[in-house]
Structures are given as C-alpha cells and as structure tokens.
Amino acid sequence: MAQGTKPIFGGPLTSVIIPAAGSGTRLGLDQPKAFVDLGGSTILERCVDGVLDADINAEVVVVVPADLVEHAAALVPSAVVVPGGAHRSESVRAGIAVSGNTDIVLVHDAARPFTPPRVFRAVVDAVLAGHRAVVPGLPVADTLKRVDASGRVLDTVDREPLRAIQTPQGFTRDALIAAHADDSGLATDDAGLAERIGIDVHVVAGDPLAFKITTPWDLRIARDLVQEVAR
Ligand code: CTP
Numbered sequence: 219m220a221q222g223t224k225p226i227f228g229g230p231l232t233s234v235i236i237p238a239a240g241s242g243t244r245l246g247l248d249q250p251k252a253f254v255d256l257g258g259s260t261i262l263e264r265c266v267d268g269v270l271d272a273d274i275n276a277e278v279v280v281v282v283p284a285d286l287v288e289h290a291a292a293l294v295p296s297a298v299v300v301p302g303g304a305h306r307s308e309s310v311r312a313g314i315a316v317s318g319n320t321d322i323v324l325v326h327d328a329a330r331p332f333t334p335p336r337v338f339r340a341v342v343d344a345v346l347a348g349h350r351a352v353v354p355g356l357p358v359a360d361t362l363k364r365v366d367a368s369g370r371v372l373d374t375v376d377r378e379p380l381r382a383i384q385t386p387q388g389f390t391r392d393a394l395i396a397a398h399a400d401d402s403g404l405a406t407d408d409a410g411l412a413e414r415i416g417i418d419v420h421v422v423a424g425d426p427l428a429f430k431i432t433t434p435w436d437l438r439i440a441r442d443l444v445q446e447v448a449r
C-alpha cells in the first residue's frame with residue numbers, strides 16, 4: 219500500500235485513483251479545474267471527501283499537474299499525490315503506478331465532487347460480485363440524432379438501450395492494467411479501454427449528482443448545490 223494512506227480494517231482494500239491533472243479548458247478559468255473553489259473548498263478536496271465518506275476502505279491516489287503536487291498534498295493530506303500526464307489516460311496510469319497492490323481499483327474524475335456514497339459502494343459491490351469492469355450509467359433523457367458535418371440530420375437514434383456513463387469506474391486490478399496496456403489514445407474513459415480488449419463491462423445505476431463539472435454552466439449548478447448538499 220502506498221505511503222500516507224489510512225487503511226480501515228474490516229474489508230478488502232480498494233485503491234481509488236482520482237485523475238485531477240486536466241487544465242479545465244472548457245471551464246475557462248485561470249486555474250486547473252480541480253483547484254477551483256466550490257463554496258470554500260476546492261473541487262479536489264470535495265471529491266476526496268466524497269471518497270472517504272463512501273466508507274469503502276480505500277487508499278486514495280490523486281493525480282495533479284506537476285507544478286501543483288505540493289499544493290495538492292497539503293490540500294488532501296490523506297491522499298498520495300503524484301504528477302499526471304498530457305492525456306487523462308496517462309494521468310490514470312501515473313496513479314495506477316503508485317497505488318498499492320489492491321485487488322480492486324476505482325478511477326474517479328476529480329470533476330465529479332458530488333458523487334453519492336451509494337454509487338461508490340454499488341461499483342465496488344459489483345466488482346466483488348465478479349464483474350471485472352463496472353461503470354455507473356444513467357438513462358438518456360434527450361432525443362438523440364446523428365448529424366452530418368453540414369448540420370443535416372441523418373437519423374434519430376433509439377435512446378432506450380443507451381446510457382450516459384459516469385465515474386467511479388471499478389475494475390479488478392488485472393483488468394485495469396491490461397486495459398491500459400493497449401491505449402491508442404481514443405477511448406474517453408477507462409472502461410472504453412477495457413472494452414477494446416474484450417473485457418465485459420457491467421453497468422450499475424449512476425446518479426444525477428455524479429455529474430461532471432465541465433462547463434461554466436456546470437460550475438454554476440455545482441455552486442448552487444454545494445449550499446444544499448451536506449458535506
Ligand atoms: N484529467 C487528468 N489528466 C489529464 C486530463 C484530464 O487527470 N491530462 C482529469 C481531469 O482533471 C478531470 C478528469 O480527468 O478530473 C476528467 O477530464 P475533463 O472533465 O475533460 O477535465 P479537463 O481535461 O481538465 O477539462 P477540459 O477537457 O475542458 O480541458
């Protein structure tokens with residue numbers, strides 16, 4: 219297990235990798251997204267608190283921009299903090315590299331600080347039940363259409379079998395390592411890498427509160443929510 223973590227006895231130890239090394243281009247602020255204030259704490263601090271609140275017996279590994287490692291370590295002293303890479307998947311691999319030899323590894327975007335404890339537990343439980351890769355997903359509410367480059371609608375997609383996928387995504391350690399050994403840079407999530415090498419990915423119920431803060435609109439919602447959600 220990595221130095222600085224605080225194991226709780228009584229269950230299998232899980233590693234939670236939190237990629238937080240992105241720049242937050244779409245948010246458009248002058249600091250990386252994970253370090254943006256959300257009602258008096260950073261998004262990163264709220265995210266780590268959320269993992270600890272989930273009570274899943276986890277060591278937490280946080281991956282941040284190289285010049286912010288010390289700053290982040292002071293913000294989240296219960297976590298191991300390491301520098302990330304240019305792409306999300308590289309940051310995830312940096313986290314995997316320093317994580318302990320746990321059987322279960324969760325990968326959870328820093329940008330989803332309101333993710334309820336129930337979602338973490340559902341993902342861990344599904345991995346424990348035998349699924350090698352597990353993702354939270356939500357039904358899609360909007361009508362979906364495929365559109366060509368000129369803006370012409372090609373067709374309307376049946377949304378019934380579609381799910382919008384969130385994090386935490388959970389894996390057996392061997393599955394996650396195998397998935398990341400074959401990264402050609404196109405998958406937007408870790409489960410996508412697993413799918414490409416033939417690993418079955420299982421969906422559990424996600425939660426609207428696990429939404430990702432991506433745009434200024436999302437941050438506005440988050441700042442309203444932080445007044446309401448007890449933490
Ligand atoms: N991430 C990371 N390393 C990267 C890129 C992204 O650790 N090189 C992390 C982000 O910090 C975030 C998560 O992956 O917690 C999801 O990525 P996203 O929401 O796209 O965040 P950013 O890449 O920071 O935002 P943008 O794409 O708008 O620049």
Ligand code: MG
Pocket residue numbers: 240
């Ligand atoms: Mg990004």
